[in-house]
Amino acid sequence: MNIHFIAIGGSAMHNLALALDHKGYQITGSDDVIFEPSKSRLDAKGLLPFEFGWFPEKIHADLDAIVLGMHAKSDNPELIKAQELGLTIYSYPEFLYEQSKDKTRVVIGGSHGKTTITSMILHVLDFHGREVDYMVGAQLDGFDRMVHLTEENDFIVLEGDEYLSSPIDRRPKFHLYKPNIALLSGIAWDHINVFPTFDNYVEQFRIFVDSIVNGGSITYNTEDVEVKKAVEASENAIRKFPYQTPAYTVEEGETLLETPEGPMPIAVFGEHNLSNLAGAKWICQNMGVDEDDFYEAIATFKGASKRLEKIAEGSSSIAYKDFAHSPSKVAATTKAVKQQYPNRKLVACLELHTYSSFNPEFLKEYKGALDAADEPVIFFLPESVAIKKLKEVTPQQIAEAFQRDDLKIFTDATSFHQFVKEQDYKNATLLLMSSGNYGGLDLNEVQHLMV
Structure with missing residues (x-):
């Protein structure tokens, strides 16, 4: 072609x-x-x-x-x-469906966690030499591309994004995949420039559940109230498999997952990632991977690119960067890092630069998002607001939204970079969160800050 x-x-x-x-x-x-x-x-x-x-x-x-x-x-x-x-003009998701309409389509949806869950599934399948087609939103270790398509593979695993399909097709991408096997991890308002109300946003996930083919299945996170409501209210003729965060412990910076064979150390951490793992296990079992084989493989999973990625480490300090930018993701990531290193000071820096984060009404959704941080920091560039042709956002608005009296707010890159470089990182953790680049911060220099 x-x-x-x-x-x-x-x-x-x-x-x-x-x-x-x-x-x-x-x-x-x-x-x-x-x-x-x-x-x-x-x-x-x-x-x-x-x-x-x-x-x-x-x-x-x-x-x-x-x-x-x-x-x-x-x-x-x-x-x-x-x-x-x-x-013939296809949007990206339309073309993927065209390439996979004769395959078993496994679609991972949710406001958060979908990249990590998809990555976990692909890691487990690859570990056991099981060939599948796929599309995932992050570069994975051992995979040449983020998309792989063949004529012969029976399964395709698709990360189901709820954003729009194309300039001439305003449907969310994941409405077009018609899954045989689906997962829904969480619903937390996002993409406010496209879905101006929470109800409008939630409706997209209801449509997703109803788009699952008859006789298919949905694996869903029962700890998320909106997910539970959307799935359990659906009258679609599908099987429904609930999951929740599995038991685990944290000992001296190491997370131990409870398994039938006893505690097992894993590289990922945080309640949200353990929840992701539970969902991935269900999907893998639906694809023919038994529980023991799943645990053997997932023990070697180190995470998806840009998702709680360790960028530097010293004898008493460590630094992570994460793609988190929406309120629910920021809260989950900050909490996870503090829980993993409870006796270290957590310096948590969030860059605001999405349409949603500059909306005065949506800003209120960030209340409590940085509560787990010992040193909460916000960085944003007023130029980014202007480029997006949005109304000015003031530091006062941000302070009122997060409701932390000790919140530090930086509105120029030089001052923010200087702050990061001047911190005492002895017995501390640095967490950088953004879907941007922190105003051009040189992440290689962060290595030299750890002690």
Whole structure:
């Protein structure tokens, strides 16, 4: 097949392009800007556009399909040309469904935890040499790409994102996969720029549950009230498998999971990750992996990229970075790190830079999110607010939202970086949380701060 990607440089889009190239398809693409690592990875396979921009002349009748990325706009000149020619245009999730409609589709959904759970499942399957197709939202150790597609594999494991499918398809991605086996980990309001009310956001998960094929199954976290309500109220003819956080203990910075064979040390930690593990176990068992084999494999799982990733360690200090940015994720991550190192001072730094986090009403959702921190810190750039064409957010608004009298707030990168570098990290833990880059903070320098 001859496929053209409009906005090929995105994290998801370039991985799909690489997967289809590996499968033997002819791939072309365009984008107005492509950042690393997408740029180098596309270039290595000869898929990097010769020049950046949109070129309608790349669109012709010999193309079998167009894959349209969210980065493109509805008035994109290549998209308009494709529409004029009557070409088949897929969103990213539509194309994944097209590639997997004859497979058993395993879809992992939830406001939080879905990348980690998907990563755990893939790690366990890979550990035992079980080949599956997949799409996951993080780069995993031992995996060349974040997307893998074949003709022969029976299963495909898909991370089910609730964000929109494309500029011309406003449905959430996970509505399009029609899972045979599904999981729902948690529901906590996110993407306020798309789902302006909590009820509107929750409704997307109800639709997801109802999209599971007849006779399929949903594995769901009963400790999440909204998940429990959404699943148990569904009249879809599916099997329902509840799960909850398994028993565990923490001893001298090591988490021990209770198993039928006794306590087992694992590399991941925190209640949210233990809950994720319980969900992953159920899914693996539904895919034919028995409990003993799951435990053997999960003991070697070190985490998904950017999810509680250890970046530095000294004799009495340690530093982590995490993708957490929504209130529920920030609260869970901060609590997990404090629980793992209860006798160390926790310096928790959160960068605000998403649409939701700059909304005055949504900011109130952050109340208590940093309560587990000994030294709570917020960093944001007023320029980021301006770029998103949002109303000014003041430090006072942020302080009122988090309700910590000792909250430190930085609004310029230099001051924030100086604060991080001047802290005494003896018997301390540094936690950096953001889906951004902390104003260009050099994470390599953090290694030299640990003592």
